[in-house]
Amino acid sequence: MNKTFIYITLVLISWVSVAQNTIQVTDLQCEMLTNPLGIDVVQPRLSWQLETDASQIEQTAYHILVASSPEKLKNNEADLWDSGKVNSDATVNVQYTGKRLDSKDEAFWKVKVWTNKGESNWSESALWSMGILTYAEWKSTRWIGYNHLFEGDSIGQFAKLSARYVRKPINLKGKVKSAKVYIMGMGLYEFYINGEKIGDQVLAPVPTDYTKNVKYNVFDVTSQLQQGDNVLGTILGNGRFFAMRQEYKPYKIKSFGFPKMAMQLVVEYEDGSKETIKTDESWKFTPYGPIRSNNEYDGEVYDARKEMPNWNKVGFDDSDWLNMMWVQEPGGFYEGQMTPNMKIMDEVKPISISSTSRGTYILDMGQNMVGWLQIKVKGNRGDKITMKFAESLQDDGSLYIANLRDARTTDAYILKGEGEEVWEPTFVFHGFRFVELTGFKSKPSLDQFLGKVVYDNMETTGTFECSNETMNQIFKNAFWGISGNYKGMPIDCPQRNERQPWLGDRTTGAYGESFIFDNQTLYAKWLDDIKYSQTLDGGIPDVAPAFWRYYGDGVTWQGAYMKVADMLYTQFGDEKVIKEHYPYMKKWLLYMEANYLKDDLMTKDKYGDWCVPPESLEIIRSSDPTRLTDGEVLSSAFYYHLLQIMKKFARIQGNSDADIAYYDALAERIKKAFNTKYFNRENYSYANNTVTANVLPLAFNMVPDNLQQKVFENMVHQIEVVKEGHISTGVVGTQFLMRTLTEFGRGDLAFKLASNKTYPSWGYMVENGATTIWELWNGNTADPKMNSQNHVMLLGDLIIWYYENMAGIKSNPEKPGFKQIIMNPDFKAGLTYVNASYKSIHGIIKSYWKLNRNKLQWEVTVPVNTTAKVYIPTSDALKVRLNGEKINSEVYQSENDKIVLSLKSGTYTISAKL
Ligand code: BGC
Numbered sequence: 001m002n003k004t005f006i007y008i009t010l011v012l013i014s015w016v017s018v019a020q021n022t023i024q025v026t027d028l029q030c031e032m033l034t035n036p037l038g039i040d041v042v043q044p045r046l047s048w049q050l051e052t053d054a055s056q057i058e059q060t061a062y063h064i065l066v067a068s069s070p071e072k073l074k075n076n077e078a079d080l081w082d083s084g085k086v087n088s089d090a091t092v093n094v095q096y097t098g099k100r101l102d103s104k105d106e107a108f109w110k111v112k113v114w115t116n117k118g119e120s121n122w123s124e125s126a127l128w129s130m131g132i133l134t135y136a137e138w139k140s141t142r143w144i145g146y147n148h149l150f151e152g153d154s155i156g157q158f159a160k161l162s163a164r165y166v167r168k169p170i171n172l173k174g175k176v177k178s179a180k181v182y183i184m185g186m187g188l189y190e191f192y193i194n195g196e197k198i199g200d201q202v203l204a205p206v207p208t209d210y211t212k213n214v215k216y217n218v219f220d221v222t223s224q225l226q227q228g229d230n231v232l233g234t235i236l237g238n239g240r241f242f243a244m245r246q247e248y249k250p251y252k253i254k255s256f257g258f259p260k261m262a263m264q265l266v267v268e269y270e271d272g273s274k275e276t277i278k279t280d281e282s283w284k285f286t287p288y289g290p291i292r293s294n295n296e297y298d299g300e301v302y303d304a305r306k307e308m309p310n311w312n313k314v315g316f317d318d319s320d321w322l323n324m325m326w327v328q329e330p331g332g333f334y335e336g337q338m339t340p341n342m343k344i345m346d347e348v349k350p351i352s353i354s355s356t357s358r359g360t361y362i363l364d365m366g367q368n369m370v371g372w373l374q375i376k377v378k379g380n381r382g383d384k385i386t387m388k389f390a391e392s393l394q395d396d397g398s399l400y401i402a403n404l405r406d407a408r409t410t411d412a413y414i415l416k417g418e419g420e421e422v423w424e425p426t427f428v429f430h431g432f433r434f435v436e437l438t439g440f441k442s443k444p445s446l447d448q449f450l451g452k453v454v455y456d457n458m459e460t461t462g463t464f465e466c467s468n469e470t471m472n473q474i475f476k477n478a479f480w481g482i483s484g485n486y487k488g489m490p491i492d493c494p495q496r497n498e499r500q501p502w503l504g505d506r507t508t509g510a511y512g513e514s515f516i517f518d519n520q521t522l523y524a525k526w527l528d529d530i531k532y533s534q535t536l537d538g539g540i541p542d543v544a545p546a547f548w549r550y551y552g553d554g555v556t557w558q559g560a561y562m563k564v565a566d567m568l569y570t571q572f573g574d575e576k577v578i579k580e581h582y583p584y585m586k587k588w589l590l591y592m593e594a595n596y597l598k599d600d601l602m603t604k605d606k607y608g609d610w611c612v613p614p615e616s617l618e619i620i621r622s623s624d625p626t627r628l629t630d631g632e633v634l635s636s637a638f639y640y641h642l643l644q645i646m647k648k649f650a651r652i653q654g655n656s657d658a659d660i661a662y663y664d665a666l667a668e669r670i671k672k673a674f675n676t677k678y679f680n681r682e683n684y685s686y687a688n689n690t691v692t693a694n695v696l697p698l699a700f701n702m703v704p705d706n707l708q709q710k711v712f713e714n715m716v717h718q719i720e721v722v723k724e725g726h727i728s729t730g731v732v733g734t735q736f737l738m739r740t741l742t743e744f745g746r747g748d749l750a751f752k753l754a755s756n757k758t759y760p761s762w763g764y765m766v767e768n769g770a771t772t773i774w775e776l777w778n779g780n781t782a783d784p785k786m787n788s789q790n791h792v793m794l795l796g797d798l799i800i801w802y803y804e805n806m807a808g809i810k811s812n813p814e815k816p817g818f819k820q821i822i823m824n825p826d827f828k829a830g831l832t833y834v835n836a837s838y839k840s841i842h843g844i845i846k847s848y849w850k851l852n853r854n855k856l857q858w859e860v861t862v863p864v865n866t867t868a869k870v871y872i873p874t875s876d877a878l879k880v881r882l883n884g885e886k887i888n889s890e891v892y893q894s895e896n897d898k899i900v901l902s903l904k905s906g907t908y909t910i911s912a913k914l
Contacts, residue, residue, distance in 0.1 A: 025123035038218030040131035040336035055906025131336030144324035145260030159246035163291035174269035187239025201341035206488030209545035210330035212532035215337035233312025237427030294427035298408035304416035339521035340457035348451030370484030371454035374424035381417030389432035402784035431494030493788035504557035505793035508735035512799030538591025552606035573817025600673035605631025609730035613760035637696035684710035692733030699736035734796025747829035807836035824871035
């Protein structure tokens with residue numbers, strides 16, 4: 001008896017301790033931020049990931065402790081929140097419901113979990129800090145600026161304004177225990193303490209419509225401050241605030257005035273006392289520093305002769321500097337910035353340099369990139385080097401600049417003549433592959449130049465490689481195009497005088513992008529930009545923030561509001577964005593209905609199926625009625641689709657029955673009217689039978705029952721025969737094309753479109769030297785008026801298709817955030833292998849399959865605490881092996897001639913004969 005008892009106890013103890021060592025809680029995040037300082041959400045959401053070598057792990061409970069100091073947390077003294085043991089499998093977005101936190105409070109937290117196979121230890125601890133929660137707390141912090149032009153400044157088409165160098169000596173009376181700075185520097189700022197730059201961000205803060213909301217950044221500056229004298233220094237650049245063609249087209253381009261700033265430095269001394277230093281008119285500035293002008297479109301001019309050594313350190317003589325003035329605040333409310341700033345994310349070494357007959361040199365970076373060029377030069381004081389940026393060359397080897405419109409894209413550096421000088425700009429970026437260099441007396445060497453790649457500081461979460469080289473290169477081009485166009489908001493292009501966050505370019509693109517980049521906080525911020533730009537009657541602009549004031553009242557562009565929110569829900573499990581934005585979305589839907597719904601059809605459209613392949617290679621916009629799809633067709637179908645999404649959102653946000661009934665009834669009426677007017681029962685086509693006119697009703701499930709297959713066959717005929725196996729859709733149709741083809745059984749045709757090298761296709765761009773994605777299918781021959789070589793809108797649903805349909809990595813929308821993964825690749829589309837991974841919010845998902853004749857070999861990784869449904873296209877279970885073993889009915893079911901394995905976390909090898 002005794003013996004048996006002891007034996008059982010031992011087994012139990014050793015089992016628990018093995019499990020404790022193997023299950024680890026990692027990657028603690030608050031509001032999905034890796035550096036969560038200045039959170040201004042009163043009840044932030046906490047997330048973590050589980051890691052283990054063991055398989056089939058499910059979390060059964062968690063326990064969170066939150067304390068006001070690291071010491072307390074260490075002793076498990078959770079004075080802010082002790083969640084207790086909560087039976088739940090949630091690891092993402094668990095809402096803090098502890099003591100109410102005040103402005104600037106710090107919270108330290110950790111978590112442990114229980115699983116079906118034992119419990120973890122306590123995680124490492126993590127921290128978040130609160131922002132400034134009330135407007136009143138900023139009241140005595142003055143906005144300071146100086147609303148005047150100085151020598152060299154100008155307004156107008158090519159507005160110029162030197163950077164303002166701002167300086168404030170301070171004296172700290174004791175030893176600093178901790179210190180944080182809360183800074184708003186408009187349009188862009190660089191902040192220094194005692195000469196040291198604070199943070200590794202560039203081009204901060206993220207742009208907003210400053211009359212609606214202004215973002216502040218928060219930094220922990222404890223280690224930069226000392227007892228006694230210190231100097232705070234700021235350089236203010238223009239960004240979108242000043243110099244976006246200031247007062248050039250005031251009816252169209254929004255501008256905000258002269259640069260300005262407001263800042264609080266909160267210091268806690270070791271004796272427990274606190275002091276807050278705030279901006280006021282005692283701060284001094286000079287407009288005569290080295291950055292002579294900085295304009296996002298035209299470039300930066302830097303005169304090194306005007307450098308002011310140690311201007312941001314103690315002891316500098318600022319007696320001839322001017323005092324800042326107390327100026328009006330920008331107008332918008334203040335918000336802690338909840339998405340990371342931009343950063344230098346990569347570097348590119350140039351591949352060649354060649355001389356021109358004009359005595360200049362052309363540098364080739366080998367990649368169309370976004371950011372800037374660092375130069376190393378030697379020369380005489382006053383020598384001037386200029387760099388003009390362009391995406392490609394003309395036949396004669398000179399820069400192709402016609403597509404930049406009136407953007408001058410030129411940086412200039414004037415040497416101080418003191419040995420080797422290393423320089424890069426501070427407040428501009430360029431989209432370029434080639435740089436024309438002027439001012440070198442002899443041919444410079446390649447190692448004098450380095451490309452700095454600049455985009456939002458976000459993790460690359462996806463990899464993709466397959467057996468088709470064209471598809472691989474398209475993926476790389478997409479990577480460069482998408483990342484380069486992240487500029488605190490998703491912009492259309494980085495090179496010409498536009499760079500606007502057009503809604504329609506990302507309606508579906510954002511979803512594809514989310515497989516490659518952790519873009520959750522960026523797109524959450526963008527939804528706020530859209531919300532803030534809504535008119536009082538409900539209209540939404542074409543561009544948000546509405547730096548260009550276009551309120552075109554379309555559906556396909558404006559629909560990005562709902563589609564991007566849906567992406568955040570499906571890919572990241574983010575319900576909060578739905579709840580927050582639902583009322584504004586609904587307002588827009590009703591606004592459109594009230595103003596533009598006639599005879600149950602949505603009559604207003606602005607851009608059509610933008611950028612279809614035109615009838616001649618030289619033109620931008622087609623006027624051929626057989627290529628274009630009627631705006632009413634696009635808008636009505638899209639509006640119908642949005643109503644379906646809104647039904648889902650209504651459910652998520654609760655209290656929804658009346659709303660759902662309303663959307664349902666409206667959708668039914670639209671479907672009926674749409675089919676009555678546009679469905680042609682003789683040839684099973686829609687409207688004028690473009691691929692777009694057919695793919696939308698197919699994708700949106702509007703086609704009358706039992707006729708889907710017929711409509712699909714007609715569409716396939718259009719693609720295969722009429723368009724000879726080529727794409728004929730523009731920005732709207734391409735968003736649904738690849739998935740619809742595959743889901744209706746013609747993955748092979750989608751594969752043909754994805755791997756085509758002839759015009760029009762993505763591969764045609766590759767064949768013609770593209771290293772990003774073009775704005776136009778005919779981007780190498782079209783009129784330069786609208787012909788960017790770095791636009792991502794034509795990607796449509798291609799990247800989604802890469803991951804969901806080719807790799808088989810798809811989040812089940814019913815169990816969002818990849819809580820359940822649908823792994824159902826089309827093995828027969830034409831690829832022989834795909835090797836892809838995606839770092840989801842639960843951990844890494846992998847899918848690596850190879851097909852050798854009919855033999856499938858597939859390695860799959862399912863993250864801890866998730867499940868996967870894995871589809872194998874055979875109905876014969878005997879032909880399937882899981883980790884080398886036959887499968888039994890506990891792990892699989894049959895579904896439409898496929899074996900579906902239900903897998904829990906772990907790495908598996910699947911083999912099958914197909
Ligand atoms: C932009 C596009 C945008 C379009 C809408 C173009 O100038 O570059 O990205 O969607 O205008 O009209």
